[in-house]
Amino acid sequence: MVFEKVCNILSEQFGVDAGSLNMDTAFIEDLGADSLDVVELMMSIEEEFDVGEISEEEAAGMKTIGDLVRRIGDDD
Amino acid sequence: MKLIIDAMSGDNAPEAIVSGCVMAAREFGQEYILVGKEDTIRGLLEKEKAADLPISVYNADDVIDMHDDPATAVRRKKDASMSVALRLLRDGEGDAMISAGNTGALLSGATLVVKRVKGIRRAALPPMLPCKSGHVLLVDAGANTECTPEYLLQFAYMGSFYMEKVMGVKSPRVGLVNNGSEDTKGDPLRKEAYQLLKEAGDAGRINFVGNVEGSDVPKGACDVAVTDGFTGNVMLKTVEGVASFLMGEIKNLFLTNTRTKLAYLLVKPAMGGLKKLLSTSEVGGAPFLGISRPVFKAHGSSDARAIRSAVKQAMDFVNADVVGEIERNIDHMTL
Numbered sequence: 001m002v003f004e005k006v007c008n009i010l011s012e013q014f015g016v017d018a019g020s021l022n023m024d025t026a027f028i029e030d031l032g033a034d035s036l037d038v039v040e041l042m043m044s045i046e047e048e049f050d051v052g053e054i055s056e057e058e059a060a061g062m063k064t065i066g067d068l069v070r071r072i073g074d075d076d
Numbered sequence: 077m078k079l080i081i082d083a084m085s086g087d088n089a090p091e092a093i094v095s096g097c098v099m100a101a102r103e104f105g106q107e108y109i110l111v112g113k114e115d116t117i118r119g120l121l122e123k124e125k126a127a128d129l130p131i132s133v134y135n136a137d138d139v140i141d142m143h144d145d146p147a148t149a150v151r152r153k154k155d156a157s158m159s160v161a162l163r164l165l166r167d168g169e170g171d172a173m174i175s176a177g178n179t180g181a182l183l184s185g186a187t188l189v190v191k192r193v194k195g196i197r198r199a200a201l202p203p204m205l206p207c208k209s210g211h212v213l214l215v216d217a218g219a220n221t222e223c224t225p226e227y228l229l230q231f232a233y234m235g236s237f238y239m240e241k242v243m244g245v246k247s248p249r250v251g252l253v254n255n256g257s258e259d260t261k262g263d264p265l266r267k268e269a270y271q272l273l274k275e276a277g278d279a280g281r282i283n284f285v286g287n288v289e290g291s292d293v294p295k296g297a298c299d300v301a302v303t304d305g306f307t308g309n310v311m312l313k314t315v316e317g318v319a320s321f322l323m324g325e326i327k328n329l330f331l332t333n334t335r336t337k338l339a340y341l342l343v344k345p346a347m348g349g350l351k352k353l354l355s356t357s358e359v360g361g362a363p364f365l366g367i368s369r370p371v372f373k374a375h376g377s378s379d380a381r382a383i384r385s386a387v388k389q390a391m392d393f394v395n396a397d398v399v400g401e402i403e404r405n406i407d408h409m410t411l
Contacts (some may be wrong), residue, residue, distance in 0.1 A: 027302050035147040043188055056148060
């Protein structure tokens with residue numbers, strides 16, 4: 001469920017097909033995200049899930065959808 | 077109409093911002109919210125004898141400066157005048173927001189707080205450059221250094237809407253800045269973008285006139301010059317530098333001897349017109365095209381007159397409903 005929601009957010013933000021995403025999809029390497037994209041993604045995640053504020057250090061450590069899903073899973 | 081103005085950002089803030097707002101209020105009417113240190117702004121309004129004008133003040137204690145990281149500034153400094161002003165716009169407290177502050181922070185803030193129009197991949201910052209036919213819109217001029225062909229397609233549409241709706245140019249000519257005018261010129265980005273723009277042109281949605289070289293742009297070859305932000309920024313700075321250099325050289329020429337000084341008196345009115353054409357104060361600002369509500373970037377070195385011009389442009393932008401036009405056409409603008 002968390003994975004699907006994250007994929008929908010990414011699909012909308014990056015204009016990619018949600019079905020093409022998997023747990024190993026990397027934000028920078030695979031989706032071409034830049035620093036603003038990463039901040040935008042974290043803000044969307046904070047709005048969608050009850051995870052509190054994701055710090056810049058934490059965000060920098062999350063490279064893939066799997067990393068993000070696990071972070072949300074810890075709190076959600 | 078209500079305009080939200082970031083009073084604390086810019087080289088000459090808050091004095092020039094407040095003064096420009098007062099100038100605009102006297103000339104154009106409308107309502108204004110000045111965002112920033114309340115005591116300071118109220119003091120300046122008092123000096124301007126602006127008590128009778130429809131200008132309110134919204135307190136914000138912090139300021140985003142040129143040293144703040146653009147991507148995170150608005151998130152880190154939630155009480156900064158720029159952040160507060162953007163939230164006021166998002167919450168519907170005004171119709172447009174104007175700031176002369178850190179360009180990158182304003183772009184990030186507009187994207188993160190106000191959000192892009194759904195389907196728009198990147199907002200663009202398009203300044204107007206003087207050219208032989210009047211002005212040309214350069215889109216993008218620095219907001220997006222790395223672009224995809226789809227970004228350039230969206231820049232072309234948004235620039236075309238802006239020139240038609242705000243500047244009154246009928247069927248604006250859209251050119252793709254390239255290293256040659258032939259169809260086959262350019263790197264992979266330009267070649268792919270060319271095909272997308274050509275398809276949009278063939279469908280009658282934009283008036284695509286093909287590739288244009290850097291030297292064609294000041295000659296008035298197009299009304300909208302489409303390019304990535306890196307190239308656009310180099311073009312913009314080059315044009316500004318050349319204009320400044322030429323004006324200096326012309327001035328030196330007239331100061332050579334008594335005869336040339338007398339000649340200057342004869343051409344002085346025309347020189348005024350040329351100076352006005354090249355002045356950033358006359359243009360004032362540029363909108364972030366693609367943001368879901370109007371956000372205007374005034375030149376960092378804006379004086380009061382430039383702020384007044386930015387207010388006028390923001391009003392025209394709101395009245396022309398460029399955001400609505402982008403929303404209505406978004407299906408054609410996405411791949």
